[in-house]
Amino acid sequence: MTIGILALQGAFAEHADMLDRLDTAHVTIRKPADLERHFDGLILPGGESTVMGKLLRDLELLEPLRERICGGLPVMGTCAGLILLAGEVEGGAPVFATMHVRVRRNAYGRQDDSFDTEDDFRGIGRIPMTFIRAPYIVSVSGGARTLAETGGRVVAAREGNQLGCAFHPELTGDLRVHRYFLDMVRAAENHI
Numbered sequence: 001m002t003i004g005i006l007a008l009q010g011a012f013a014e015h016a017d018m019l020d021r022l023d024t025a026h027v028t029i030r031k032p033a034d035l036e037r038h039f040d041g042l043i044l045p046g047g048e049s050t051v052m053g054k055l056l057r058d059l060e061l062l063e064p065l066r067e068r069i070c071g072g073l074p075v076m077g078t079c080a081g082l083i084l085l086a087g088e089v090e091g092g093a094p095v096f097a098t099m100h101v102r103v104r105r106n107a108y109g110r111q112d113d114s115f116d117t118e119d120d121f122r123g124i125g126r127i128p129m130t131f132i133r134a135p136y137i138v139s140v141s142g143g144a145r146t147l148a149e150t151g152g153r154v155v156a157a158r159e160g161n162q163l164g165c166a167f168h169p170e171l172t173g174d175l176r177v178h179r180y181f182l183d184m185v186r187a188a189e190n191h192i
Helices: 010-021 032-036 049-058 062-070 080-085 176-190
Strands: 004-008 024-030 041-044 075-078 086-090 099-104 116-121 125-131 136-142 143-150 155-157 163-164
Touching: 004 010, 010 176, 024 032, 024 062, 032 062, 032 136, 041 062, 041 080, 041 099, 041 176, 049 062, 049 080, 075 080, 075 176, 080 086, 080 163, 099 155, 099 163, 116 143, 125 143, 125 176, 136 163, 163 176
Parallel strands: 004 024, 004 041, 041 075, 075 163, 086 099
Antiparallel strands: 099 136, 116 125, 136 155, 143 155, 155 163
């Protein structure tokens, strides 16, 4: 199994470190030629969603990746990556728009309003969560379902092969969210 990591901007190196700890091969996606390499799943890291959306368009990666996601490629979006997947974005424009969730950008405030907490994640248990200028999920509809909430707000959801987290599991040292995603990738491979 090989995981592609969008590496245009943001916390892509931290996701690579987590995959290394899980003995999982990975490749970085920076330009259209990188899409010729084989990868079974995709991680969209945290960072700045507006910048990432612009770079995806400018580098002609947006449509090819959207087609793969719509075709069933398992994808995990964290923080800005969740915003990229969201069908509706308060305070911004949708990018991939493949998940039936509405998100609010920078919902918890500025950088100095960042925080750590712990809460339950369906199918995993209680996990640490790091929020940095994070969004949260305002509403879940269609085939999307809530996986985690904290403070009465939805912070993780899944729709088919798409996993979106408002927090940064790659910054906690806890491997369980990444394992959950890798299990999604394995399940998708078994259905091909």
